Amino acid sequence: xxxxxxxxxxxxxxxxxxxxxxxxxxxxxxxxxxxxxxxxxxxxxxxxxxxxxxxxxxxxxxxxxxxxxxxxxxxxxxxxxxxxxxxxxxxxxxxxxxxxxxxxxxxxxxxxxxxxxxxxxxxxxxxxxxxxxxxxxxxxxxxxxxxxxxxxxxxxxxxxxxxxxxxxxxxxxxxxxxxxxxxxxxxxxxxxxxxxxxxxxxxxxxxxxxxxxxxxxxxxxxxxxxxxxxxxxxxxxxxxxxxxxxxxxxxxxxxxxxxxxxxxxxxxxxxxxxxxxxxxxxxxxxxxxxxxxxxxxxxxxxxxxxxxxxxxxxxxxxxxxxxxxxxxxxxx
Numbered sequence: 251x252x253x254x255x256x257x258x259x260x261x262x263x264x265x266x267x268x269x270x271x272x273x274x275x276x277x278x279x280x281x282x283x284x285x286x287x288x289x290x291x292x293x294x295x296x297x298x299x300x301x302x303x304x305x306x307x308x309x310x311x312x313x314x315x316x317x318x319x320x321x322x323x324x325x326x327x328x329x330x331x332x333x334x335x336x337x338x339x340x341x342x343x344x345x346x347x348x349x350x351x352x353x354x355x356x357x358x359x360x361x362x363x364x365x366x367x368x369x370x371x372x373x374x375x376x377x378x379x380x381x382x383x384x385x386x387x388x389x390x391x392x393x394x395x396x397x398x399x400x401x402x403x404x405x406x407x408x409x410x411x412x413x414x415x416x417x418x419x420x421x422x423x424x425x426x427x428x429x430x431x432x433x434x435x436x437x438x439x440x441x442x443x444x445x446x447x448x449x450x451x452x453x454x455x456x457x458x459x460x461x462x463x464x465x466x467x468x469x470x471x472x473x474x475x476x477x478x479x480x481x482x483x484x485x486x487x488x489x490x491x492x493x494x495x496x497x498x499x500x501x502x503x504x505x506x507x508x509x510x511x512x513x514x515x516x517x518x519x520x521x522x523x524x525x526x527x528x529x530x531x532x533x534x535x536x537x538x539x540x541x542x543x544x545x546x547x548x549x550x551x552x553x554x555x556x557x558x559x560x561x562x563x564x565x566x567x568x569x570x571x572x573x574x575x576x577x578x579x580x581x582x
Contacts, residue, residue, distance in 0.1 A: 303348065303349075304349055304371065304372060304373055305347075306345075306346055306347075306348065306349045306351075306352035306371060307352070307368055307369035307370070307371060308343050308344060308345045308368065308369075309343070309344040309345075309346075309352070309355065309356060309359070309366060309367075309368045310337075310341060310342070310343055310344075310366060310367050310368065311341065311342045311344065311359070311364060311365070311366045312339070312340065312341050312365045312366060312367075312507045313340055313341075313365045313506070313507040314340050314341065314342045315340055317334075317336075317342065320334075320342060321334065323355070323358065323359075324344055324346075324355065327346075327351050327354050327355040327358065328346045328347070328351045328355065331346070331347045331348075331351075332344065332345065332346045332347065332351075333345045339507070339510075340507070349371060349373070352371070356368060365506065365507050365508070367434075376405055381393070384409075386409075386411045388409065389409070390407045390408075390409050393407050393409065394407050408422075436508045436509065448491070450487070451484070451487055451488065451491070454480070454483065454484045454487060455484060457480055458477070458480040458481055458484055461473065461476050461477040461480050462477050464477075465477045503516055529544075530543075530544050530547050530548075532546075532547045532550070533547075533550065
């Protein structure tokens with residue numbers, strides 16, 4: 251015997267309505283109720299929304315020593331509807347309100363060969379999409395033609411068919427990103443003495459030390475000749491590396507903001523007069539050259555002066571006492 255409840259298949263057979271009556275319209279409702287969302291029913295389905303105007307990207311101007319010409323140029327294009335912020339290293343950030351003012355100002359700055367950078371507006375950026383459910387035999391020309399028929403300007407199309415195509419596409423994207431980063435990043439200028447020692451020089455130093463250890467053990471003239479030859483080769487290699495570093499440092503000096511005005515800093519460093527720091531002769535007739543040796547010499551000298559002053563004070567006191575005693579004896 252089945253215990254399940256039998257459901258009615260015909261809803262119309264029952265005497266109750268298919269939809270529950272609203273409480274507002276129910277004549278037996280005691281307390282009137284209100285739906286807080288009923289005002290949304292009056293909003294038309296096709297409502298026109300106003301698009302928010304695109305905010306242009308900022309413009310960063312470098313090497314601004316005098317801001318007056320830049321302020322006049324910005325006011326000429328944007329009037330008072332702009333914002334200029336002073337940054338570090340003589341840089342200024344310019345933020346305008348409309349994209350048309352941004353384009354005109356950027357064009358004028360480029361014509362003046364201004365040292366600056368900005369970003370591409372969102373409306374001008376290319377879209378990267380993936381088209382799915384295409385057969386692998388579809389040619390790139392057909393895809394390009396179909397997209398152009400729809401009104402799209404096609405820059406590049408890749409039809410990935412196999413794993414090698416995926417690797418090639420990933421390599422292409424990685425290379426493009428790296429090239430853009432390398433082109434936008436200025437090369438750092440390191441001091442002359444901060445270059446990394448190459449591996450070949452380390453190997454040569456290791457070889458020279460081994461030959462020196464062997465010659466000190468055997469005292470063989472052949473080992474001595476090999477040690478001298480390795481020392482000369484190492485000296486020549488270090489000299490070439492030092493000359494190359496100096497030449498590169500001099501060739502990279504520029505008077506622009508990209509290298510932080512390295513040419514003027516190097517010129518001031520060369521023209522700066524170095525104060526002489528001569529050695530001092532100590533009591534043993536030898537020269538004190540380091541700061542510690544000079545400090546010891548000055549300390550010894552001050553101690554000797556103190557001892558001489560103490561002796562002179564005692565002698566002066568004894569002479570004055572003797573004179574006083576003599577005067578007292580004469581009076582008696």
